[in-house]
Structures are given as C-alpha cells and as structure tokens.
Amino acid sequence: MANYLLEMKHITKLFPGTRALDDVNLQVEEGEIHALIGENGAGKSTLMNVLSGIYPYGSYEGDIVFDGNICKFHTIKDSEKAGIAIIHQELALVPYLSIGENMFLGRERGNVLRVNWNETYHKAAELLSLVGLHEDPHTLIKDIGVGKQQLVEIAKAMGKAAKFLILDEPTASLNEDDSKRLLDLLLRFKRQGMTIIIISHKLSDIEYVADKITILRDGATIETLTKGVDDCSEARIIRGMVGRELSNRFPSREKREGEVILEVRDWTVYHPLNENQKVCDNVNIKLRRGEVVGISGLMGAGRTELAMSIFGKSYGRNISGTLLLNGKETHLNSAKAAIDHKIAYVTEDRKTSGLVLGMPIRENTTLAMLSKVSHNKVLNKDMENQVAREYADKLRTKCSGIDQQVGSLSGGNQQKVLLSKWMFAEPEILILDEPTRGIDVGVKYEIYLIINQLVAEGKSVLILSSELPEIIGMCDRIYVMNEGRIVGELMQAEANQERIMATILQSGKGA
C-alpha cells in the first residue's frame, strides 16, 4: 500500500439548502503533485477549506487523516501548525505593506514591544531566494506584479515550514511566462519532497505538473486518474468533469425570433483600477427579439463585466465600441439611461448589489421604476401596494406579506423579488446574471418558467451563467466567453457540455 500523507475520508459538508460535498474521498501520496479539477461549484474550494480548517472540525462529517493522525482543525492556524499551507486564488496580501512585512504578518519576528526588523527582512530575503524571486523585501506589495505576488505567497508559506501546499488557481491571473516559472518551481519543490495540491482550470498546466488528477463533480469525487496508468487526455478529463445527464429540468418553449434588438460591436472595456487590463476584448454579440441567448464561461471570463458595461457603463473605464438598440446607435451613460431604454440588468449578487435588504418587499419591487407609482415625485402608496402584491402573487413569492423585510427571505424568494423589480421596470431586454445561483431546484424551475413567459411576451433575454446545463437547457444560442473574448458561438442543437468546455479550454491554451 502506498504511503498516503493525506487521506480525506467520506467528507460531507452541508450548507443551508445544498449539499456542497457529498461523501468525498481524496488520497494524496507523499511527494506528489495532485491536481483537483471540476466545474465551478463542483466543491473544490469547499474541500480545501475543510482541509485547512476554515470550516472547523465538527461543521462537516468524515475524517481527515494527515501524517497518520486524525486531524481536528478548528482554525487555519491549527492546520498551519500541522504543516498545511493554503494559497487562495485571491491573494491575502496587504498592498501598502512591504514584502517582508507581509510575509511575517501575524507571526512578527521579535516580541510584542519590539519587532526585529533586521531578522524579518533577512529571513524574508532567504525565503524569497528559495522561490527564485529577486526583489528587495522592502518593496511594497502594490509595486510588484501579480506573478511575483503569488511567489511572495508561496515564500510566506515556506516560512511556516509547510510540507503540504495547496494552491487554488495559482495561474489564473498569470501570463504564460510567469505560469511556466511557477509550475517549474512547484516541480522543484516536489523533488525536494514537498506534497502539493493544485486546483486549476487550465488543463495544460495540469498535464505539465500533475502526477494524479482527481475529478470532482457536484460535490462528489468521480475518479482519480494517475499519469502513466490511466488515459489523461483532455477529452477524457472533460468527460469526467461534465459527464452528467441532462434530465428534463428545463421547461420547453415555442421558438420565435424577430429582428435584432441589441447589438454590441467591438466592445472593449478596461479594468476600473488597473488601466492596462482588458476585461472585455473586442466583443461582438447580437440579441434578437424573443430570443434567449446565453453567455457561458468560467468565473472571471468577463461576463458580468460585459453585461454591466452595457448596462449604462456601470463597470469599467475607457469603454469603446458601438451599442445598437433596434439598429440605432445608442449611448447609455448611466443605469438610468439604460433603464429608460428598456434594458434591465439582474445582478448575480442579489445581496450586495441587487436588493436593499433592510427594505420591505414592497419598496424593493418598485425601486427601479418609482416613476410608475408616483405623480410629480409624490408616491402613490396604494398603487405601490397593489403592484407589489401583484408581483408577489404572480411569481409566487413566499412571504408573510409585502411589508416583510427582504433580508429575512430565503435566497430563492429574494431572487423572485429581484426579478419582480426588473419585470416591473418593463424592459424589452433582460440581462440575467447567474439567475439561479444558490437556489434550490424547485425554485429554479419556476424561474425558468418566468423566463419563458417573458420571452412569450416578446422580450429578449441574455443569460449569463457558469452552469452549463442551465445555459444549454435554456438558450437558443450560446456565446462562449473566455478571458474577456468571445471564443465561440453555438446553436442550441449543436451545444453540449463537452463542446463548451473544450472551446473554453482550447482558447485558454492558445493565448
């Protein structure tokens, strides 16, 4: 029997309403690089959070055996003590502190009354040379690139005497050269006896470094492939990632397509803070009346940014390109202008940018179109009541009454209130960003019915979703987006999960 450094046995983790992990088993041998792969929401990050103690012992079922001992991590500090270090996709560095200060944040050298800066920077420099980063440790984090920041994180982990490294999407924001350098570093660590788990969407990276690949799907382990033993081709991996059956979870609708109502030409958007980063790159899309179009892509593909920049330039800077509504070039410079031109954007994050949680259902429903329930800026509360009740009934929102605070509703019902708000704005074009995120299956179906009803009324819908079955099940036409660019367009008939995944992954390799 092989010598397993880590065994995770029958891990089950429940979140309110969903089973994030369902009887997951993972075995990692000492001194190997083990890749964890799966779609968004497959449970990769959750599993790693369980391992590193972010979800404490007792909040999940099952056992973690590390180095022969059953582990009961209560905090991330416990797992660090055992020698496990996790590097998250979003780097946890303080931009206005120096490299050295960041590396010893929370473990400052010296004592409470006096930090030993000489030791701090000396040690930091040693660790930096270990990862091959030749920077002065006095440099501020904000002044070095993302690739180097990633290396600082790794050096920081090395400083904690980690023997087990977890990297969550380490190359997601790196360019080709930096990625290569990072992966080579991992291979060198491996030769020195380090054990590594790497989570990545980039199959080329995985092919390059991984000894074993474990595929997760819908919170369960599907299989573990060993390099040199099993077939580790891309096609094989993709099949493992998406190989679920499409059951009849999507209501059918009559096809009816009219003229082009929305067209976006050569749309380029830059990141609001980082002015050299293109978030959307030369995007061209069309939407016809009565059509449901999907934009598929992984997290960070630029879908939300595209939608928000169309919706009255609510995101990004230096937006260039042409927006045509009903064939006429239109400039939308504010959310208000977009709403006035009958566009609605239903945000992916209903809690932080969709609803006013402290307000009742009634006031949230009318917020985007108060002019319809007011006269000379004076609200007609009777009318508002009536409208709110009408939509609550129509969408079957479960609530104690329209004066219930939205914050106390369940996720699915909050989503319905958000939809009511935008349906009340009477748009011709609805952009739905992750319309069913965090909602249970029954309510999902209801939301699909609502979408179909809107289409039947002659409205057009643009769905942004990272759930492939949803995109395939609901959309007449699908754009595939990756790294800010549209990399493919598929009709419903020719779309399947393998094709979409392959389009994304191949485009990533070419870049």
Place this chain on the structure above:
Amino acid sequence: MATKNILKKNTMLIALGVVMVLFQVLIVRGDKGSLFAPNNISNLFFQNSYVVILAAGMLLCILTGGNIDLSVGSVVAFVGAMAGTLIVTKGVNIYLSIVICLLLGAAIGAWQGFWIAYMRIPAFIVTLAGMLVWRGLALVTLGGLTISPFPEEYTRYFNTFIPGADASKATVFRTTMLVAVSVCVLAIALQVFSRIQKKRKGYAAESIFLFLFKLLFLCAVVVAIAWLLGLHKGIPVILILLAIVVFIYIYYTTSTVPGRHLYAMGGNEKAAQLSGINTNRVLFGAYTNMGFLSSLAALVVVSRFNSAAPTAGTNYEMDAIASCYIGGASAYGGTGTVGGAVIGAIFMGVLNNGMSILGIDSNWQRFVKGMVLLVAVAFDVISKKRSKAV
C-alpha cells in the same frame, strides 16, 4: 407578539415618557416646581427649536449611509453673523435679509455637498473643514464682537405668542384650545378618511383597537400641551414653524420619490445605483438641505438670544447627531425616521431642562447626556443583534 412589536417600535417614546415622569417625581419631591409648569413647557419649545430643525436635516445626511455633518454649529454662527450684520448693522430690509441668509445657508450646503457627493471626499473630513472655515468666517464677519439687539420687527416672527401679548387670559386660553381641538379634528378626519380608503380598496389596515388608541393618544397629547400653553401665553409662533418643518420632512422622507431614494442609497448604495438612482445627486441634495436648515436654525437662534455672537452654535452639531441616533437612526444609514429624530431631540431637551431645574451641575449634565447617548445606541444595536440571532 403584536404588543411586543408595538413596544419595540416605540421604545424611545416610552423611554421619553419614563424620563418625564422620573424628572417630575424628582422635581416635585425636591420642591423645585414642576416639569409640567405652563411656562416651562413653553420654554422647552423655545430652548429646543433649533435642535429639532437641525435634527431633521441631520437625519437626511445620516440616512445616506451614516454620513454626519460636523459643520452645522459653525454654519449657524456664520449665517447668524450675516443676519446680524444685514439687519442690525446695515439695516437691510428684514424679509430680504431672511431670504439672503437662507440662500447663503443653501449655498454653503451645496459647496460641502459638491465635495462630498461629486468628489467623494469623506463627509467627516469635508464638514470638519467646514466647522473651522465657517466659524472662522463668523469671527471675521463680526470682528470678534457680538451684535445686538435685533429689532422687534424681526424677533416677533420667532419669539411671540398667538394670540398677541395684549389679549386677556381668557382669550389666550380659548384661542389655544380652539386651535388644538381643530388640529385634533383635522387629524382624526384625515386618519379616518385614509382608513376608509384603505378598507375600500381591500388593503390591510392596522387593528381598530390600535387605530383608536393611536388617535386618542395623539389627541390627548395635543390637548394636554395646548392646555398648558393656554395657561401661559398661548401658542409660541416658533411652534408653528417647527410643526411645518417637521411635517414637510416627514412627508418628504416617507411619501416622495427623492425620499425613497435616500433610504435606498443608505440601505445599499450599489443596488440603488444599479436601479438607476443618481446617488451623487441624492448625497448632494442631503447636504445642501442641511445647509439650508442650518441657516433656518441660525435665524431662530439669533432671535432667541436677540444677538448674533461669534460663539453661537457651539456643539449644535453634536445635539443634532445625538438626537438622530437616540431617535433610532442607524449609524450605517438606511434606517431612521424624522419622527424618531424629533423624539430624540425632545428627549435631549427634557434631559437638559429637567437637570437644570434640579440644579444639577452643568458639567455633570454633559456626563449624563453622553451616557444616555451611548446607552440608547447600544440598546438599539444589541436588540437588533438579538432579533437577528433568533
């Protein structure tokens, strides 16, 4: 459950009642007169008129997201100085002076609002700067001296009573009660009318018991106050001004589109923006309005003290902010009512007044007020946490 909710919603009103009774007991036992002496009630209105006005404006600022305005005391001093210079020194027409002062206040507010809303400089910093700037200008305008007295022609709009000073005692009482009763009748008529409308359209209305209780309570308070005022000199003109201001701002916050925008912005600015609300304009409006109300308060204050002093308005911003928080406004914005802020202002006023009658050292008075503010807000925060946990 229902009664519990009603109690919870009106905690401050109940606390106000308790504090009043407490002071009354202490004052009567100490044989120092009565909190409810006719002239004292009249005084309460005069003493706190400026707090009520400022609290209404401050509430709008706080609603936008916990932003406060630290400059109001200095604005009161500066606008007061302008009023003194125009009316007393230069002898400019009174009405013209009033208009100029109000416009000046709005302009000051707009200036600060510009930096806060469009340049997005934190309100705390902009108004801290304003606190120094306007106080400085007040000192410059007055040359460090106090201007007084104001002509009777001006002060009569703020300091007098209805009916006039030469009316007989009986006429005073009768007029006051007549006004009070008409107010009650009007209120009852409006409430009953809106209830009938609600019922007819099939909307949910509160229980008949609660409805009657509320109306009765309101009328009882109005009549009781009028009774006491009638025994003194009648209805202070300032009370009418206050009633108008409070009514307008209650209406603005609860029944108009811009009012709704205030709450939406404070509740979730991002969601408000994506709903097509120009949040910059909302913020700008709140601060411009604060400047306007500060100048109104300045006009009231110079009349009450019958002088324009460079030190006028010191700590007024603190009184206004405290009133809002005691009245249940959230320090993070999005919740709070004008009515609550007014109750908070009265609460502070009663504390001041009661402690003064009891002869408590003014240094200790500050201590007590500070503790009351802390306890009131802590109570609110903790009770909210608990209700969330359940």
